Amino acid sequence: METILVVEDEVAISQVLRVYLQKSGFRVVQAFDGEEAIHCFSKEKPALVLLDVMIPGKDGWEVLNLIREKSSCPVIMLTALGDVNYKIQGLHGGADDYVSKPFVADEVIARVQAVLRRSKLDKDEKETAEFGHLIVDFKAHRVLLSEKEVALTPRDLSLLLFLVKHPNQTFTRDQLIERVWGIDYEGSDRAVDLAIKRIRKSLSDWPEEEGEIKTFRGLGYQFSVKSPKV
Numbered sequence: 001m002e003t004i005l006v007v008e009d010e011v012a013i014s015q016v017l018r019v020y021l022q023k024s025g026f027r028v029v030q031a032f033d034g035e036e037a038i039h040c041f042s043k044e045k046p047a048l049v050l051l052d053v054m055i056p057g058k059d060g061w062e063v064l065n066l067i068r069e070k071s072s073c074p075v076i077m078l079t080a081l082g083d084v085n086y087k088i089q090g091l092h093g094g095a096d097d098y099v100s101k102p103f104v105a106d107e108v109i110a111r112v113q114a115v116l117r118r119s120k121l122d123k124d125e126k127e128t129a130e131f132g133h134l135i136v137d138f139k140a141h142r143v144l145l146s147e148k149e150v151a152l153t154p155r156d157l158s159l160l161l162f163l164v165k166h167p168n169q170t171f172t173r174d175q176l177i178e179r180v181w182g183i184d185y186e187g188s189d190r191a192v193d194l195a196i197k198r199i200r201k202s203l204s205d206w207p208e209e210e211g212e213i214k215t216f217r218g219l220g221y222q223f224s225v226k227s228p229k230v
Contacts, residue, residue, distance in 0.1 A: 002047035003027045004112065007037040007063065008078060009055045013101075017050060020105040021112070034058025038066055046073065048116055050108070051095075053079035068094040074115045078103075097182070129164060131225045132210030134203070136164045150202050155180070156195050163213065163223035172220040196221055 004026045008014040011032070018028045029044050031037040034057035041049065049067065053060035064075055075094065080101040096115045099108055127139045135144040141157060143150040152160065159180045163171070171179070173192040181191070200213055211225030 001027045005029050005046040005049045007031045008052045024109050034063050037063050048074045074119045159195050167225050170220050170222040
């Protein structure tokens, strides 16, 4: 049974999350301030942390930083702060997802399950993959082409890494937005087209016989390659 650490100082909210998580088959450990959260994290070694930002003592940002210093354990931030800058701060700080209050408990459970699935897939994956002159280092988040690092924006890099992890599979714009941008993304799906265009430009020297990002009209995009060398 996987353990979820719930760090939330509002007892009523913490109890609701505990009940829903237990019904979903998880073991739940509760902490109500930053110091208790760090202690419980070290002692319990949870599979995932639900972390409120506004907690007494060390706040959620400090707790997240301390967790990231020692672990890649998935963290979902919980907060009543609606400013998108707080969301960006959390994601850049190493959070895996973000839920704004008020929230529906069923949605939180769905996000927990989704993040855990992604985490398990990441652990099962190889650290690097080679496609001829193209080398992708998943752990270091680096892409090398003919031994030179390819410069990509964080979002474009995330998109390329996702496609590389699923070679020869076709994804629609909506699927890529959900898996890379996140289900809360409210921009145009044209962002996918523009990102693909930038990635292709960055990989323009990659020999076509080794692989390419293909467009399937009406279907989506595919990282098309021969079997990778891993």
